[in-house]
Amino acid sequence: MTRREKVAALRKRWWFTWQDTLVLAAALLLTAACTAVAFAIPQEQGDSFSVYFRDEKLLTASLAEDADYLFWVEGDTAHIAADAGEAHENYNRIRVRGGKVCVESADCPDKSCVWMGEKDSGEIFCLPHELRIEIEGGGLETDV
Secondary structure, eight states: OOHHHHHHHHHHOOSSOHHHHHHHHHHHHHHHHHHHHHHHSOOOOOSEEEEEETTEEEEEEESSSOEEEEEEEETTEEEEEEOOOOOOSSEEEEEEETTEEEEEEEOSSSOHHHHTOOBSSSEEEETTTTEEEEEEOTTOOOOO
16 A cells, blocks of 8 residues: 555545534433532522531531631631731631631632632531531531
């Protein structure tokens, strides 16, 4: 087979067959169906939350009571207290309103914890400050 015949054979060759297209379409439909089911299942609302620093529980409080907390890190030690408006470095302001908890403000560089918004189930993370807020109760079960 000459070089021109090889090039001509490659140009005539199909990259996908109709069976490949069917498999791809089935995979996309299955992915879409699983995603729709995952978002359609309602999550139960939690009734309390815990604040962790490096997997050490610092505080457990109710979501039913509106409150503000100030979490800050000094060296290797974390502190949490009722928010008195004190200025600290490496801080997160935690707000509880209407059965939901959120990080209202923080001085971490990416502020992803602030962008997570108000939650009544699940978790909120602040990786630079090693903070984790876990919402508990309300029939939620986790594997820990």
